Amino acid sequence: MTKTKKFIAPLLIVIALGAILVLNKNYYKSKKASPKNNEAVELVVNRTVDGWGYQILKQGAVYIDQEYIPAIPGKKAFTSKEDAKKVGEIVKKKVINLEIPHISIQTLDSLKIKY
Numbered sequence: 001m002t003k004t005k006k007f008i009a010p011l012l013i014v015i016a017l018g019a020i021l022v023l024n025k026n027y028y029k030s031k032k033a034s035p036k037n038n039e040a041v042e043l044v045v046n047r048t049v050d051g052w053g054y055q056i057l058k059q060g061a062v063y064i065d066q067e068y069i070p071a072i073p074g075k076k077a078f079t080s081k082e083d084a085k086k087v088g089e090i091v092k093k094k095v096i097n098l099e100i101p102h103i104s105i106q107t108l109d110s111l112k113i114k115y
Contacts, residue, residue, distance in 0.1 A: 041096050043088045051077030054088035056095055064091065070103040072115050079114050086111045 042057040048067050056064040068075045070087070078084035087103060090111075094101040108115060 038096050041092055043085070043092045045081055045085045045088060047081075048077050050075075051079055052081050052084040053077060054084045054091075056088065056092055056101070058095065063095065064101065066091070069108065069113065069115050071105050071108055076115060083111075083113045087113060 040059045041063075042060075044055045044057060046053060046055065050067075053065075053067040055062050055066070066084075066088070068077055069083075078087070087108070090107065091101045091103065
């Protein structure tokens with residue numbers, strides 16, 4: 001095998017992988033926050049036995065049912081409708097943007113959520 005052939009095969013593999021990555025990234029970019037995806041996601045804040053919670057509906061079906069404050073240990077409901085709505089809005093945006101709907105203690109603190 002000549003030097004040229006040894007060089008071309010890995011080069012072609014690198015080019016193919018690069019093309020796959022670019023196409024894949026563009027596909028997910030086009031999916032993010034598209035009007036169709038945005039219309040299909042809804043936040044519903046509701047009263048629970050212990051306080052307040054929220055649901056994220058995706059195309060009319062329950063996608064997330066959050067009865068308790070996320071990120072904190074134990075099962076503690078939101079103390080106000082406003083707190084549940086603030087966190088629910090962030091989760092809704094993450095679902096629309098195809099992100100993991102994770103909430104951290106820092107996020108709760110920045111929103112001044114009582115827990």
